[in-house]
Amino acid sequence: MTVYEFINQSAFYLATILVSVSCLIYTLAQRHTDRPQNTIFMMAGVSITLSAIFEMVSRYQMTHEVSGETQRIALQISVFMYFLLHAMLPMFFYYYTLFATKNFQRIQTVMHTLSLVPFIVAEILVLINPWVHLVWYIDGSMGYHRNAGIYLYYLLNTFYLVLGLRMLFFEWAAISVKKSRILVYSVTTGLVGILVQLFNTYAKTELFAEAIGFMGLMLALEYDEDRLDTATGVYNRSALLQDTKSYFENGRKFYAICVRIINMELLQRTLGASDNEEIFRMVADYLKSVHPRYMIYRATPTAFVLLNLRGNEGQVRFLSQMISWKMEEGWEFQGRSLPLHGVLLYAGVPDELHSSDDILLMCESPIPNAENGSILVGEDLRAILYRANLETALHRGLSEHNFRVYYQPVYTADGTHMYSAESLIRLNDPEFGELFPGEFIPAAERNGMIEQLGEYTLEEVCRFLESGVPEKLGIRYINVNLSVVQCMNPDFAVRVKRIVDRHAVLPSWINFEITETMAALDYVMLDATIKELKAEGFMFSMEGYGTGFSNLYSIFSLDFDMIKMDKRLLWDAEKSEDGMTILENSVRLVHELSHEVVVVGVETKEQFERARKLAVDWYQGNYFSRPLTRSELEKMI
Amino acid sequence: MTIWLNSFYEASFFIIASVICFTALIFQIVEGRTKKMQNRIFILLLVITLFGALASGLVVFARPYLLTSDTARFLSDSAQYLYFVFHTMMPALFYLYVALVSGVIYAQSKRRHILVLLPCAFVEALVLINPAFHLVYSYGPGHAFAREWGEGAIYLISAFYLVIAMAHLLRYWRMLAFRRRWALLYSFGIAVLGIVLQLISIKVLVELLFESMAFAGLMFTVEKEDDRVDESTGVYNRSAMRADIANYLRLNMSFRLICVRITNSDILQRVTGSADSDAMLRDVANYLSSVHLIHHIYRAQSSAFLLVCRDFSAADQRNLAFEITKRFDRPWTGHGTDLRLKAVLLLAEMPEEYHTIDDLFLLCDGDLPPSESRRILSGEELDFLKRNLQVEEALMRGFAEHSFEIFYQPVYHLRNRSIHAAEAIPLLHDAKLGMIRPEEFLPIAAKNDITGRINALLIEEICIFLASGIPTEMGLTRILVVLPAHQCLNPTFTEDLKKNIRKYNVDPSLINFELREFASAGDYAALQQVLESIRDAGFRISLGRFGIGDSNIQLLTMLPFDVINIDLNMMIGKGNDEIGYRIVENGVRMISRMHKQILVKGIGDEEQVNRLSELDIDFLEGDYYSKPVSQNELISILRVTEVARREEQQARAQSEAKSSFLANMSHEIRTPINAILGMNEMIIRESDDETIRGYARDIERAGNSLLSLINDILDFSKIEAGSMEIVLVEYGLSSVINDVTNLVHGKMDQKRLEFKLDVDETLPELLYGDEMRIRQIMVNLLNNAVKYTEKGSVTLSVHGDYLDEDSIMLRIDIIDTGIGIKKEDLGKLFGTFQRVDMEKNRTVEGTGLGLAITQNLLKLMSGEIHVQSRYGEGSTFSVTLPQTVLDSRPIGDLKERYRQHVENMTEYHEAFTAPDARILVVDDTPMNLTVVKGLLKKTLIAIDTALSGRECLEMVQQTPYDCVFLDYRMPEMDGLMTLKAMRELKGSPNDKTPVIVLTANALTGARDRFLAEGFDDYLTKPVEARKLEETLMQFLPDDKVQVVRQEEPEEAAQPEAMDERLVPLHEMLPELDIPVGIERCGGADGYLDAVKIYSDSLEAKKEEITRYFAGEDWPNYTIQVHSLKSTSRVIGAMDLGEAAWEMEQAGDRLDVALIREKTPALLEALEALGDKLRTFLGGGEEAQADADLPAIDEVTLKEAWQTLRDFASQMDYEDSVFVLDELRGYALSEADRTRVKKLSDALELLDWDAMLAALEDTAGGTNG
The missing domain is CATH 1.20.1070.10 (Rhodopsin 7-helix transmembrane proteins)
Known part of the structure; x- marks a missing residue:
């Protein structure tokens, strides 16, 4: 046999070596070597390469013309080594999947031991083969022959393959469609190669097919850049979602530690945009030094999540404490100290946090008045996550009709009769009891339900107006609160008109209210919305005057019909002379600029008298009437 | 095989x-x-x-x-x-x-x-x-x-x-x-x-x-390329962008960039949360990827995308940008709802316009101008980006090269425009970029976190400046430093501050921090604490930029501010100035009510000044007054204003001197007028000659109006000097109305006008306010109405609306049927020294100050006056005036009381006699005594007189009087001292006798003061007969008074006789037609004066005529003879006048021959007349008097000059007058007399410098 023939005959082995060595080189070049799964992956690569080398040696011995004892022994050894090494491969695959899917710790030691049994059996089969020849034997003419044991050997290997595949495809939600496709292809290629060789011993495709599968594994599982946050090198938000989702599905218990930087806005002002990422890289690097990289996620631009899959609460507490100390100690950044303020939150999952969304909430919900380095757990955390439950309550509210619209009448200047009313929405939740708008509107704004809520309220108000009850009570129009999200929707005006048109309601019966804080967000946008709707005949008023950081000029440039003083203005007027001066002048200014003034929060006679002296146009408050339901109002006729 | x-x-x-x-x-x-x-x-x-x-x-x-x-x-x-x-x-x-x-x-x-x-x-x-x-x-x-x-x-x-x-x-x-x-x-x-x-x-x-x-x-x-892709949007990430662009640049590739900057993503995030805003940005990224496949799209920043277009022309680039902006008109999805995003597109070309990666980041990260409304920016429109970068570099250089300089913008007091403070403004003098203003570099400094360093520098510079002592010396009381509120929270800030204060030993109260940008400061509790500690350390704190969103209203009360600043720039010139002004006005009102001071900044033009002038603003700053200037310039400005301040002080002193002069005049003028009117009254009473009495009545009328003129001027000078005080007293409304009606009733009778009184019966009787002023206002307006009304009626109507239980808004309307006021004149009505419709009202007398005074008085009492008028039909002056109600008992029917009063008035004319009564009149001016005696002649009262307090005391111990009239202002013992001494006299028969003070001081509150001092009543000089009699009726025991019907005085003619002073003249110059002269001069006195003036001028006249005659300057010769003609005729020198007339005619005709012929004779006659006149006037009092005067010794004279110098430099008017008067009492040399004359003249004009100049050569003598 010529050398060329030999090369041709060993082509698959050569290719196997080429592919697996390439994969090893790429993996090393990628420096993905810190996770346990990386080690297993490389071990598998090495074992494939070695297997291919031993196979080539066997092949050479078998096809070589000259034969002797040495040659025979060499053949024996190389075949033996091949089987010995090759039996490891499926086991590696199985363990690789265990680590990659982060299921390793979940499985108890007993199970681990048990799952090693097939491997041990296979290896024993190989080890005792020189004596019992259960799997293979070499005949006198250096011919290689299989024995029945080979099928057991394959079966045992298949066992791991099946377990591993099951793990990848059926127990791991973190895998993306793209990746599962690559894996399916790789596995199929591998199986085809194995089957080809199983049925035709001359076609030495098995190892090569395995190398291709190995390559697929590398591409699908080892290359996880799409799961990485480029700037910091830790995993990104979608990785967090994928992973935690998977854990939840598997009922895994773990701890989530959230590290949040809370003064980023301030830092941004002082440092500029380009440095931000550097800061987070610094934080991430620190976190990597105390926790494995692959268990750190950057959940939001300013929040990291550290997952701890095996630790107990004590360890988690210790870890948090350590990070907290670091926070308090401060950071050195580009040669100067950086006043980075961080807060830590941690919780057991799924006991305290019930979904991936909860984990994100932990990273996103506003934390009021937290000091640098404080650790929020237990009750504190629950309070922060309250909003999470609010969202479910909101959903429940819409589907179960738990929302109620109340109407608080607005009284005329002499305080004798109703002139209009403000619609107020409340949520009567079976779990939380009565919730006020201040409690659930921010949540609704965040999850987009505000639009539905807004339309629900408007619809209710229209229905009420249509009934004629308000007219009989002397109510000329009803105030409906608007959210900034509603105004930012370009369809808003159209939708409003659609609703009003559906009912026999005139636009002038509806007065939209916008809060001062909201007005300060975007005067231009608001101006357009107001103009559009006012052209239709709707009225507009601004509420909460005097509390926000708004530009008075811009506020008064907007075409409001009336301005509602924030109730604090009235209440402060009682407390101090300055408060009174503020109220008095606010009313005066609004009047001077030809808007009407509504004083809100009138709760006592004294307050009414006080406001009355200022010649306020309208009053609203519990002194006149608390918010009433529609039926209560109907009874008043 | x-x-x-x-x-x-x-x-x-x-x-x-x-x-x-x-x-x-x-x-x-x-x-x-x-x-x-x-x-x-x-x-x-x-x-x-x-x-x-x-x-x-x-x-x-x-x-x-x-x-x-x-x-x-x-x-x-x-x-x-x-x-x-x-x-x-x-x-x-x-x-x-x-x-x-x-x-x-x-x-x-x-x-x-x-x-x-x-x-x-x-x-x-x-x-x-x-x-x-x-x-x-x-x-x-x-x-x-x-x-x-x-x-x-x-x-x-x-x-x-x-x-x-x-x-x-x-x-x-x-x-x-x-x-x-x-x-x-x-x-x-x-x-x-x-x-x-x-x-x-x-x-x-x-x-x-x-x-x-x-x-x-x-x-x-x-x-x-996973590491190059932005995970959330699927386009390339920033590091890929950096790598790629760097590569392109290295390869000298040229390409165009479109940077899509989403400007409202922060709002988006605020309302939706980061996951949803990412979804929306993904939508944007997908759209951008779909616009053109060959473009590389990068997510350059959280809210910016960069499109790299190769092989693209400028037009392509612009079209694409335009297409993208159109897409932004439509909503984006992501949030479960559709939202509108706002984007600005920046177009650039690399490497032509932007050369480096840093430039690129500038494009993606650089701050956009907040007010930018254009949606596509390119070319020069983007220069601000580069400029920002340059400024950033300049800033960094600035510290190393010490190129920061502090400028100061003066802050002025609104009231007197003096400099109150200066705002320290850091400027950057960059070698490359020139002057950079803080508005430009401070935001950039904030981004680079060096605001703190700049502030430290600023504070240190200010401390050095303050430590020099110059600012305080020049009257600067504060230096203003603008500070973003969150800077205070930085612990190094307070440390630095304290360190600098200690190091330079500066009074912290000279430094005033203006705090801004509270919205971003976050932690108010901490801020409050820091600010209070800063304030406790002595610094002053003001709130900056009120009303523009830097702060909210609550902060006004929450934090310890002394001054609130309003920046006009933020309110005016933004489209609707009215809104801006209203906000400013309201803010000012509110803040001043809260007893905080107000500084209005950014005043740019006169219109703004006018608009703000009515407001209660304390301090002003703006380019209109002064731009920011360097420290040296500030010092020179301060120096100038310091000088101006001194000058103003002087002016104020002068004006005070004037006021006191006027006040003195009140006494000085009133005394002779008192005498004149008193004497006149006597004439009226005693003279039987109807013609004389007619004259006397004219004198009375003229005297009275002179008196009212003087009163007006006095009031006005007080208002001007700001010394007009409102004295609040308890008073009865009805008595005020009564008095006023009594006062004007007479005048109306004279003009045969009907007086209507319409007073709401339910008005409260007892009020609290300035009774005197209210009286004055009503009298003023009524007098005015009478003055301008020829026929018809004048109505006084008084009504009121209760504001609350304790206060009432009085509404006083004075309605006349007079000539009315033209519409165009209504505005001028309340102006000072302005009289409307001069043509028609020439005959109406008055200063024209009445309405101005009225308005000012009302302003002082928070009242208002309005006028409505129809020209030719009449006017209505409406006064509204808030008053405190002490007792709401109604005043009842005043009309009825008025009617009764009018009856009494007529009764009064019946007069009285009291032959058994005896009174004492004390005054240091004998003439006044004569006046009183004369006025009371017909009452047959026995009148004793005394010339001093001392004399008075002697007399009261001897004789019991029914009443004592005591002059208030007397030398040695004044009225008050006399009264006290009198009351203290033991066993005097007059310890209970009513004492009525005579005073020229008709000023506000005088009555109260006198009553408080123990007088029983007071009479103002000049004493009016009626008032005097009224007072006597009141204080004399009833049994001594007998009311008698007044007899009509008989009238008799008296022949006219020549004034005895003129007899010698007549004898000396019989050709002089003295009666004609007297007639022309309005009397003998006038004639005598005229003769004197004529005589004095004669010598000069002669010389001039001679000169022009000799020089043959016929036109001037003619003028001279013309004037000689006129003056000669005035004194009755008819012959001379005739001769002069002839020469004038000749001059007009240029009849030189005639002139030459007759002029010598004229001059002769002239000289002859002059000689005789001089002889007549010669023995004049002056020489006579001078001779009688004692001589002055040199030492006394020198002392006098020295004293005068001192007084003049202290601008002491009265004492100067005194010294000069003293000097006039001596016989002086000719030179000294001239000096005294000069000094008196200068003093009259309050020209202190001229006085000092006149005294200059006397100084040497003193020293030597």
Whole structure:
């Protein structure tokens, strides 16, 4: 046999070596070597390469013309080594999947031991083969022959393959469609190669097919850049979602530690945009030094999540404490100290946090008045996550009709009769009891339900107006609160008109209210919305005057019909002379600029008298009437 | 072994290669990397390799059948041929791929591309024509494959492509991530190894395998770009952008950029949360990716995308930008709802406009101007970005090069426009950029976190400046420092502050921090604490930029501010100034009510000043007054204002001197008027001559109006001096109305006007307010009404509306049927010294100050006055005036009381006698005593007089009086002292006698004061007969008073006699027509004066006539004789007048001969008259008096001069007057008398400098 023939005959082995060595080189070049799964992956690569080398040696011995004892022994050894090494491969695959899917710790030691049994059996089969020849034997003419044991050997290997595949495809939600496709292809290629060789011993495709599968594994599982946050090198938000989702599905218990930087806005002002990422890289690097990289996620631009899959609460507490100390100690950044303020939150999952969304909430919900380095757990955390439950309550509210619209009448200047009313929405939740708008509107704004809520309220108000009850009570129009999200929707005006048109309601019966804080967000946008709707005949008023950081000029440039003083203005007027001066002048200014003034929060006679002296146009408050339901109002006729 | 197995072995490399290629292809497609040109070429390469491998395999499998089967041979040959056709393309394609990846392709011209592809075309042609010419390969015997020279060419050209590809890669090298470099090198090595192996031995068919391996490697490393992709939006990330652009720049590529900056993403995030805003940005990214496939899109920043367009013209770029902006008109999805995003597109060209990566980041990260409304910015419109960068560099340089300079903008007091403070403004004097204003560099400094450093610098500079003592010396009381509130929270700030204060030993109260931007400060509790500690340390704190969103209203009360600042720039000039002004006005009102001071900044023009002038603002600042100036300029401004301040002080002193002068005049003028009117009254009473009484009545009328004029002037000077005080007292409304009606009733009677009184009966009786002023206002207005009304009526109507239980708004209307006021004159009505409709009202007397005084008085009492008028029909003056109600008992029917009063008035005229009564009148002016005696002559009261307090005391001890009239202002013992001494006298018969004070002081509150001092009543001088009698009626015991019917005085004519003073003159100059002269001069006194003046001027006249006559200056000669004619006729020198008239005629005719003839005679006559007149006047009092005066010794004189100098420099008017008066009492030398005259003249004008000048040469004498 010529050398060329030999090369041709060993082509698959050569290719196997080429592919697996390439994969090893790429993996090393990628420096993905810190996770346990990386080690297993490389071990598998090495074992494939070695297997291919031993196979080539066997092949050479078998096809070589000259034969002797040495040659025979060499053949024996190389075949033996091949089987010995090759039996490891499926086991590696199985363990690789265990680590990659982060299921390793979940499985108890007993199970681990048990799952090693097939491997041990296979290896024993190989080890005792020189004596019992259960799997293979070499005949006198250096011919290689299989024995029945080979099928057991394959079966045992298949066992791991099946377990591993099951793990990848059926127990791991973190895998993306793209990746599962690559894996399916790789596995199929591998199986085809194995089957080809199983049925035709001359076609030495098995190892090569395995190398291709190995390559697929590398591409699908080892290359996880799409799961990485480029700037910091830790995993990104979608990785967090994928992973935690998977854990939840598997009922895994773990701890989530959230590290949040809370003064980023301030830092941004002082440092500029380009440095931000550097800061987070610094934080991430620190976190990597105390926790494995692959268990750190950057959940939001300013929040990291550290997952701890095996630790107990004590360890988690210790870890948090350590990070907290670091926070308090401060950071050195580009040669100067950086006043980075961080807060830590941690919780057991799924006991305290019930979904991936909860984990994100932990990273996103506003934390009021937290000091640098404080650790929020237990009750504190629950309070922060309250909003999470609010969202479910909101959903429940819409589907179960738990929302109620109340109407608080607005009284005329002499305080004798109703002139209009403000619609107020409340949520009567079976779990939380009565919730006020201040409690659930921010949540609704965040999850987009505000639009539905807004339309629900408007619809209710229209229905009420249509009934004629308000007219009989002397109510000329009803105030409906608007959210900034509603105004930012370009369809808003159209939708409003659609609703009003559906009912026999005139636009002038509806007065939209916008809060001062909201007005300060975007005067231009608001101006357009107001103009559009006012052209239709709707009225507009601004509420909460005097509390926000708004530009008075811009506020008064907007075409409001009336301005509602924030109730604090009235209440402060009682407390101090300055408060009174503020109220008095606010009313005066609004009047001077030809808007009407509504004083809100009138709760006592004294307050009414006080406001009355200022010649306020309208009053609203519990002194006149608390918010009433529609039926209560109907009874008043 | 079967043939198949053999073939299988032989083809195994091809099988393997195709499997690898196929796998790579599958992976590539599964990963979705198929869109970009680079991806497509890569796929093509894979497909060609796959095809090559399959074709080669087919050739191998067909080989055993070549000779037996035509089909096999055909298939094999075709496969071989196609293999060559496609495979030959590979090196060129590979080169293209590398060029694309490295971006080199965009750097090269099309021509070069074609050139580069020529070799490939050449070998391709060789291959294509191979079936005919067999230049590449051929089939030998047995259809054996044989290489020809063309194959060598293919390898050569492949090598060529590989080499240039390699070269590109090397250029690209630095841009590659570490792992890419090695993976690439490895792949490349493998491919080359395969090619070389196969080249060496055609039997080792590893080329395709190695090539496929190399491609697989490329796939892992180059094609897979996860680290370059922004995970949330799917476009390239910032680090990819940095790498790519850097590469392009290195390759000198030119390209255009569109940076899409989303400006409202913060709002978005605030309302939706980061996940949803990411979703929305993904929507944007998808859209941008769809606009044009060839563009590379990067997410340059969390809310900015960058499009890199190559081979794009400026017009293309603009069109694309326009298209994108149109898309932004429509909503984006992501949040479950559709929201509108706002975007600004920045268009740029690299490297023409932007040269470096940093420039690029500037484009993506640089701050946009907040007020930008344009949606596409390009070219020069983007200069602000570069400018920002330059400013940033300048800032950094600034610290090293000490190029910060503090400028100061003066802050003025509104009231007197003096400098109160100065705002410290840091400026940056950059060597390159010139002057940079803080508005520009402070935001940039904030971004770079060096605001603190700048502030530290600012504070230190200010401390140094303050430590110099100059600011305080020049009257600067504060230096203002603007500070963002969050800066205070920085602990180094307070430390630095304290350190500087200690170091330079500066009074902290001179530093005033103006705090801004509270919205971003966040923690108010902490801020409050810090601010309070700063304030406790002595610094002052003000709230900056009220009302623009920097702060909210609650902060006004929450934090300890002394001053609130309003920046006009933020309110005015933004479109609707009215809104701005209203906000400012309201703010000012509110803040001043809260007892905080107000500084209005940013005053730019006069209109704003006018608009603000009515407001209660304390301090002003703005370019209108002074721009920010350097420290030295500030010092010189301060110096100037300091001088001005001194001058103003002087002016104030002068005006005070004037006031006191006027006040003195009140006494001085009133005393003689008192005498005149008193005497006059006597004439009226005693004279039987109706003509004389007529004259006397005229004197009375004129005297009274003179008196009221003086009163007006006094009031006005007080208002002007700001010394008018409102004295609040308890008073009865009805008595005020009564008094007023009584006062004006007489006048109306005289003019036969009907007086109507309309007073609401329910008005409260007892009020609290300035009774005197209210009286004055009503009298003023009524007098005014009477003055301008010829017939008809004048109505006084008083009504009121309760404001609350304790206060009432009085409404006083004075309605007349007079001449009315023209519409155009209504505005001028309340102006000072203005009289409307002069034409018609020439005859009406008055200062024109009445209404101005009224208005000012009302203003002082928070009242208002309005006027309505129809010209020719009448006017209504309406006064509204808030008053405190003490007792709301109604005043009842005043009309009825008035009617009764009028009856009493007529009764009064019956007068009274009291022959048994005895009174004492004390006054240091004998004339006044005579007046009182005269006035009371008919009452038959016994009147004793005393000339001093002392004399009075003697007399009261001896004689019991029924009443004592006591002058208030007397030398030695004044009225009050006398009264006290009198009351203290033991056993005096007059310890209970009512004492009535006589005073010229008719000022406000006088009555109360006198009553408080113990007088029983007071009478103002000049004493009015009626008032005097009224007072006596009140205080004399009833049993001594007998009311009698007044008798009509008899009138008798009295012959006219020549004034005895003129008799000598008549005797001396009988030709003089004295009666005519007296007539012309309005009386003997006037005539005497005129004669004196005439005489004094005669000598000069003579000289001038002589001079013009000699010089033959006939026109001037004529003027002179003309004036001689006139004056001569005035004094009755008719002959001389006649002669002068003749000469005037001659002069007019230029009859020189006549002039020459008669002038000497004229001059003679003139001289003769002069001599006689001088003789008559000669023995004049002056010389006589002078001679009688005592001589003054030199020491006394020198002392006098010295004293005068002192008084003059202290601007002491009264004492100067005193000294000069003293001096006049001595006989002085001619020079000294002239000096005294000069001094008196100067003093009259309050010209202190002139006085000092006149005294100049006296100083030497004193010293020497």
